[in-house]
Amino acid sequence: MSAKHREFESEALVHMDVLYGLALRFTGGDDAAAQDLVQDTLLKAYRAWDNFESGTNCRAWLTTILRNTFINDLRRRQSRPAPVGYDEVAERSVYPQLHEEDGEGGFFDRIVDDEVIRAIEELPEDFRVPLVLADLEGIGYKEISELLEIPVGTVKSRLFRARRRLQQRLYRYAVEMGYIR
Amino acid sequence: MTHDEQPPGHAVSPEGGGTADELSCEEAARNVFEYLDGELPPGYSERVHRHVEMCQRCYPYFNFERAFLDYVHDRGMRPARSAKLEERLKRLLDDLEGREP
Ligand SMILES: [Zn+2]
Numbered sequence: 001m002s003a004k005h006r007e008f009e010s011e012a013l014v015h016m017d018v019l020y021g022l023a024l025r026f027t028g029g030d031d032a033a034a035q036d037l038v039q040d041t042l043l044k045a046y047r048a049w050d051n052f053e054s055g056t057n058c059r060a061w062l063t064t065i066l067r068n069t070f071i072n073d074l075r076r077r078q079s080r081p082a083p084v085g086y087d088e089v090a091e092r093s094v095y096p097q098l099h100e101e102d103g104e105g106g107f108f109d110r111i112v113d114d115e116v117i118r119a120i121e122e123l124p125e126d127f128r129v130p131l132v133l134a135d136l137e138g139i140g141y142k143e144i145s146e147l148l149e150i151p152v153g154t155v156k157s158r159l160f161r162a163r164r165r166l167q168q169r170l171y172r173y174a175v176e177m178g179y180i181r
Numbered sequence: 182m183t184h185d186e187q188p189p190g191h192a193v194s195p196e197g198g199g200t201a202d203e204l205s206c207e208e209a210a211r212n213v214f215e216y217l218d219g220e221l222p223p224g225y226s227e228r229v230h231r232h233v234e235m236c237q238r239c240y241p242y243f244n245f246e247r248a249f250l251d252y253v254h255d256r257g258m259r260p261a262r263s264a265k266l267e268e269r270l271k272r273l274l275d276d277l278e279g280r281e282p
Contacts, residue, residue, distance in 0.1 A: 001278070002278055004278075005274060005278050008274070009274070013270065013274070016266065016267065016270060017260035017261060017262050018258075018260045020260065020261045020262070020263055020266055021258065021259055021260040021261040022258070024261050025257060031263075035263065035265070035266045035269065038266060038270070039266075039269065039270065039273060042270060042273070043273065043277075046274070046277055093242075093245075093246065095242055095245045095246070098245070108248060108249060108252040109252070113256050113259060116252070116253070116256040116257065117256065117257070117259065120253070120257055131253075132257070134218070135250060135253045135254050135257060136253075136254060136257040136258050138254070140218075140219075140220065141218070141220050156214075156215065156220075159214065160214060163214065163249070163250075163253070166253065167249060
């Protein structure tokens, strides 16, 4: 095994699970697409490995490659999905329904992780992608606007709606499961 | 955008006759995400901060939304494991190495 191979394995390949998780969120839980995305990412990383400065944040470098790869692909898929309907009711905060019994948000902790992941992955793409960029990756509005080539105002409103939908869904789930009344 | 966000049951300004500089609960709540995301202009963010800090209604509400965002981040970043993918990447790497000069 070459030194490069060994180095790549110990520095890059160890982040495979993080990359795969992120890829699933981006692709809306599409396993085949997520695997392809991780493979493309690591292939690009391998080819550029000589430029990677050992000791710097490899995970951040890899997630950037993954993000850019996904977004380039998104842009290439010209066909815009049908615009998602805006349901005003579904876009209010669940706080008013909850604050009597749980104002501090501890209610979220009672929801199993799988449900949250599912809820994120099942958001319509137009909402999901800005949410993954902002809330998972911590990217600012302006950069998201540049990445997705949409105005900052659109980033804001999609992010807003994505978060509200997520909240509403988790709330309904918690009611169904009897976590809250 | 018409986000009709407001803390539960209240659309009124904080009682006690604030100065012209004071925000209403409604205005503070309308900006909750931009505030928590650190996306408001500094001066305006400071005004929201001052309101929330002093407001019995907005304070718990903002905490709630902050907890929600933290929660989405923590859970959303959860890694995923796939033996199939692992196998596939190992093979790819071996292939690549085979082709290296
Ligand atoms: Zn208030």
